[in-house]
Structures are given as C-alpha cells and as structure tokens.
Amino acid sequence: MSIISKDIQQAASILRTDDIVAIPTETVYGLAGNIYSETAIKKIFSTKLRPFFNPLIVHIPSVDDLPEIVSYIPDKAKLLAEAFWPGSMTLVLKKQAKIPDLITAKKDTVAVRVPNHPVTLALLEEIEFPLAAPSANPFGSISPTKPEHVEHYFKNDIKQVLDGGACMNGIESTIIGFEGDEPIVYRFGALALEVIEAVVGPVKVKTKDEISPEAPGMLERHYAPSTKTILTDDLEDVVENYSNKRIGILAFRNKLNREVSSQIILSETGNLEEAASRLYDALHQLDHENIDIIIAERLPNHGLGKSINDRLERATK
Template identity: 40%
Template structure:
C-alpha cells in the first residue's frame, strides 16, 4: 500500500512532535527525525544501535533550501546540486548553525541531499524542515529497500512507516566532499564517478580512506547474517561447491558471465547483466539468502566502473571483519 496524503500529514506531525518516521527514498528507506531536534536525533542512534560519532545525512525539500543548512555554498556545490538534485547525491559542506552537532557526529561539516522520491519530497514539504534519515535498519546490517524490510527489522521502534513501494536505485547515495579544492567521493553510490566528472569537467578523487567521517565507512557494514566470501568470478562455482561439501549452507551470487551454469549449493541468485538492475536488487538478494538459511554467501566483485563501484563497495563492507560475539 502506497502512502496517502493523510499518511504524509500524520508523519509530518510525528516529526514535529519528536517522533521517528521511516520514509522511502529512491536509494533505501530512511529512519527520519527532525534534524533540528537533538533529542529526536539521539533516538535514531538508540534505535539503530549506531555509534553517536557517525554523522547523519540531512534531507531537504529542494536545492533552494541548502543555504539555510550550511555555512556557505561553493560554486562546485551549486553546480552539482543543479545537475543531480533531486537525486542520489549527498554533498558534504561546512555546517550551518541550524544543524545540531548531534546530527553531525560532532563534526563541523554536514551531509545534505534532496531525495528523488515523491513521498519523501511530499513529507519534507509538509514538514517544512530538514529530516535526518540514515537507513532504517540496525547499524551495520543490510539496508532496507521496502517498507516490509523496515517493519521486519525495527518493528515498534518506529512510530510510523510511510510505504512508498520498492526503492528504485537500491544502494545509498554517493557522498561527495566539496569543502576542499577538489571534489572527493567519500562513499560511492547512485550517482556514478563518471557522471560527476562529466559535469565537473575534471577528475574526482576516490580515496581508499578518508579523514572525513561519513555514513557507511565501518569495516563491516551492509552485512547479512551469513558470512560473505569474495572470490574471483571464475572461481565462484568451485568455491561455493567446496564450501557446501564442507557442511556450509551456501548461497551463491552467480555472475551473469556464468549464466546457466550448474551449481551444487543451498541457494543460487542469478545476477542480472545490468549494473543498475544489480544495484536495485543487491540488498534484496542478501536478505533472500539470509531468509533461506544460508550461513555463507560466495560472491565476486563487479567491474568497478559506473554503478559497479558502489556495488563493489557494498560487497566489500558486507564481507568485512565482524566484531566477535
């Protein structure tokens, strides 16, 4: 069921009262709170189990509101906002006084974006302010791309879930730091490096590590319950079958290049040839293999160009070292 006007009005009222609302965006579902209410923002961290040092993204209704949330809007930021907003691009800028430090993880920078989803935009317009909205799931786990994912994971911890249908992009926004001389991608996502470079007319850096804290940088993130093992694409079938023989319940991400190959495993996801379709389905695939009882997922990384860069980033984090129980 898709959110109605009365649903949006109810959600806006809950945000004004300090409540938490799950909202759809084009990327993933977010867990929203009034960005100017430190108490409400603190509830996000509590519900997610998220470290308070991890900054949140402030969602606004349009690029024309950006100046109200940041200290200044450099020319590069204006250019990117004009081209990619609404859309899956987050800009890191100097924090304006309107933004509490609770929302920035104590940093003097703030991450801001305009989501490209009619329900999210209607909510932001009805609310009349900014909404901090990290992914609506427990910290470090697989991001939700449907309202049912949110309900299953967070349940009554959320005051209201706005249903906007499945998310179209399926991976989080690209985060770009525009506080320095050269724009830098801090997290790859729904806007590709190639698209950014085409608009800016020059190279955009993608450092392996960054001094700027942003969402999604934890070593283990976007992780299913099953352990994720990354191997070369040509070794996926052999590694999966070996692990199955050793007693694992193996889930396989079968590369499109191996379409039709027979795999002796517990469950197999045949990946699409399009990286856009892969990104759209990625988190759903991980959840599916968890639900089917897999304890190990064998996958390979796509070519790291276009949306493949974001997919590879998410898979590496999903396969990252996890804290011991």
C-alpha cells in the same frame, strides 16, 4: 496544490511531535526525524544502535533550501546540486552555526541531499523542518530497500513505515565532500563516478580512511548479512571448497551450473543499474534462508559495479 495522502499527513504529525518515522527514498529507506529536535535525533541513534560519532544526512525538499543548512557553496558543489538534485548524491559542506552538533558529530561540516522520491518530497514540502535520515537498519547491517525490510528490523520501535514501494536505485547515495573547492568522493553510491566526472571533471576518491573515517559508511565491516559472506571473481572455483556446506550464491548474470541450496541472479542482461537495485533485497533474502555461507560474485569494476563491489567487500569483513 498537491494533494497530501493520509499516510503523509500521519507521518508529518508524528514528526511534529518529536518522534521518528521510516521514509522511502530512491536509494534506501531512512529513519527520519526533525533535525532541530534533540529528542527525535537521539531516538534515531538509540533505535539504530548507532554510535554518536557517526553523523547524519540532512534531507531538504529543494536546492533552494541549501543556504539554510550550509554556509559556503563552492562552484563545483553548485554545479553538482543543479545537475543531480533531486537525486542520489549527498554533498558534505561547511555547516550553518544553527545545525545541531548531534547531527554532525560536532564536525564543522554537514551532509545534505534532496532525495528523489515523490512521497518523501511531498512530506518534506508539508513539514516545517528538514529531516535527518540515516538508512533504516541497525548499525552495520544490510540497508532496507523495501518497507518489509524496515518492519523486520523495527516493527516494535517505530510508529510508522511510510510506504513508497521498492526503492528504485537500491543503494545509498554517493557522498561528495570538498577539500578547498575540489570535490572528493567519500562513499561510492547510486550515482556513478563517471557521471559525476562528466559534470565537474576528474575527482579524487577517499573511501578507505579507517582511522578517522570521513564517512563511517567507510567502516570496514558494514552493510553485512549475519550469514558468513565471501566475495570472489570465480564462483565455480570457490564453491568447490565448500562442498560440505549449504551454499547461497549471489551471481551477477549467469546461474552456476551446479546444485546449491539457493541462487540469486542480480541481472540476467548484465545491467549494473538493475543489479544495484536488487542487491540488498537479494542479501536480505539469502540471509533469511537456512544456509551456512553466502558466496557472492565480484561485478565489473566500473559504473555502479564499483559501488556494488564496495558494499560486497564490506559485507565480507
């Protein structure tokens, strides 16, 4: 029997009274509520200022709970769930009839994952219902990877930020849907495409549908600081053009040899996992400094570099 901390007990009682709390996951902090409570789910949308057309991810404690949420599991979904759960992958599958329309934006599919964080897994085991949890940030802004990011956004709006420290992976889950029985990546994320393909073979990628976004994480402007942000392959060159501005640099591994207002290096050793885990915290930091422009360096476009570049591109729109 696991010992449940006071904080987890408090979160469980808040959730049982149709209210919401912020929860830690290994990707980003989420704003969580009981999927079967209309009051809680509406509160998630209103707190985030999130449009109702944008469906939520359902969080369950174990792969064994998947049949409660979805009505059909393709073989490759089973393989993926067994390989990567608990972990940073969300599957979009045909929903069970009882999953409320508010969760799925009236789609006949539902997004679901088993998060890999001991605090939230203990909470999910403790309560009697799955949790819907979008990232705990106002719609369109930078996702939170530390409890203080959530407090900065929502201190007065929610009763509890369940503290689980800094998020290990630091970037949202990779979202995988299905066309027939074939997997399709809807959103790049903390699980690299190459790692997924090692389990199920080549997968299609469909992350740019702007007219009817399958995953509105694909909306063009998203994950955005309030400071103007640009993305470049050549920091030296671009910085020249802004010599009269207060510049914040977000570099991959090397410091720019020049005086600017602020510089953050994502990984001195060029490690893409480390870069991903630091990305949002770096953007939060730069956004709170007194600068005119953030100039970010594009990362190598493989592994998690692809996911980081995706977020940086959306931050610049």
